[in-house]
Amino acid sequence: MRTITAEQPLRGRTILLTGASAGIGLAAAKRLAALGAHLLLVCRNQARGQRALAEVQAAAAPDTPVPELLLCDLAQLAEVHKLCDEVLSRFPKLDVLINNAGVLPDKLIATDEGHELCWATNHLAPFVLTNRLLPLLEQAGAGARIITVASEAHWLGEIESTLEARIDPNRSSAFTAYCDSKLANILFTKALTERLELTPITAHCLHPGLVRSNLWVHSSWFMRAMMVLALPFARSNEKAAETIVCLVTETDPQKLNGAYLKSCRPARISSKAASRAEAFRLWRISSDETGVGE
Numbered sequence: 001m002r003t004i005t006a007e008q009p010l011r012g013r014t015i016l017l018t019g020a021s022a023g024i025g026l027a028a029a030k031r032l033a034a035l036g037a038h039l040l041l042v043c044r045n046q047a048r049g050q051r052a053l054a055e056v057q058a059a060a061a062p063d064t065p066v067p068e069l070l071l072c073d074l075a076q077l078a079e080v081h082k083l084c085d086e087v088l089s090r091f092p093k094l095d096v097l098i099n100n101a102g103v104l105p106d107k108l109i110a111t112d113e114g115h116e117l118c119w120a121t122n123h124l125a126p127f128v129l130t131n132r133l134l135p136l137l138e139q140a141g142a143g144a145r146i147i148t149v150a151s152e153a154h155w156l157g158e159i160e161s162t163l164e165a166r167i168d169p170n171r172s173s174a175f176t177a178y179c180d181s182k183l184a185n186i187l188f189t190k191a192l193t194e195r196l197e198l199t200p201i202t203a204h205c206l207h208p209g210l211v212r213s214n215l216w217v218h219s220s221w222f223m224r225a226m227m228v229l230a231l232p233f234a235r236s237n238e239k240a241a242e243t244i245v246c247l248v249t250e251t252d253p254q255k256l257n258g259a260y261l262k263s264c265r266p267a268r269i270s271s272k273a274a275s276r277a278e279a280f281r282l283w284r285i286s287s288d289e290t291g292v293g294e
């Protein structure tokens with residue numbers, strides 16, 4: 001990959017990053033601020049958000065615009081819409097949108113708005129955020145990009161059409177719901193590249209590796225036990241953030257438009273994730289469920 005090498009290659013770029021309070025997102029935010037970017041950090045918790053803000057500010061390159069904290073519970077689409085309203089009214093352009101926030105809960109949960117929790121947080125929130133913030137990405141022009149953190153878990157994913165199927169314990173579990181949402185991340189990226197064909201905006205997704213983050217803390221006892229065994233092979237958050245940073249600093253993003261990366265290199269995806277028909281079906285389902293992206 002050809003990446004920009006100047007001392008502050010991201011000076012003048014505005015980057016909105018979700019899930020900035022911990023894990024891979026926080027590590028990426030610190031690195032991107034150190035490269036000169038203006039960071040908009042989306043977090044759901046005020047105290048954790050303030051802590052992250054202080055860490056990102058401390059890591060930022062000299063004279064970088066002060067990073068900002070935007071509070072939003074991404075599991076609630078009404079809050080995602082409020083976040084979009086605020087960003088659209090306050091910022092003239094957005095160079096990079098990083099859909100990183102994610103959850104792996106210990107059981108199937110339906111949100112107050114009637115969505116399965118993983119589906120809402122990991123897929124519908126990025127779907128709404130991206131579609132509504134497209135005008136700001138368009139304002140940024142050439143080089144604007146959307147980066148979504150997916151996972152190898154997509155290999156086990158299916159796209160269910162209804163909430164009933166998603167929360168049916170005979171068909172689904174918290175883990176399969178997570179896998180489904182990660183398949184949706186890749187199909188979403190694929191569908192986006194087609195829809196953005198006539199614009200300079202590109203879309204990319206990635207697997208960060210197996211990471212020693214907080215993702216596992218709220219997962220089932222089985223997943224936590226698996227993670228304990230896998231711990232010696234797991235990456236640090238800083239190492240995992242490298243593929244995000246590679247995609248943000250890539251000087252020729254068109255070359256990687258629609259790509260799924262692992263360790264900064266294009267990687268294989270499942271046949272379901274590569275299916276154009278599935279990408280269209282996912283878009284239709286997501287658009288029906290959110291009322292955006294028609």
Ligand SMILES: NC(=O)c1ccc[n+]([C@@H]2O[C@H](COP(=O)([O-])OP(=O)(O)OC[C@H]3O[C@@H](n4cnc5c(N)ncnc54)[C@H](OP(=O)(O)O)[C@@H]3O)[C@@H](O)[C@H]2O)c1
Pocket residue numbers: 018019020021022023024025042043044045048072073074075076100101102103121149150151152207208209210211212213214215216
């Ligand atoms: N860890 C891995 O091995 C691994 C592997 C493949 C892919 N990934 C993906 O990597 C991404 C980042 O996860 P991570 O490993 O860094 O996990 P993490 O340490 O748990 O961080 C997840 C971030 O998402 C935020 N978040 C969760 N639910 C949210 C909500 N409803 N509203 C707003 N923010 C919310 C968390 O906020 P709080 O601090 O408030 O909880 C946190 O900032 C996820 O998309 C995950 O699927 C991780």
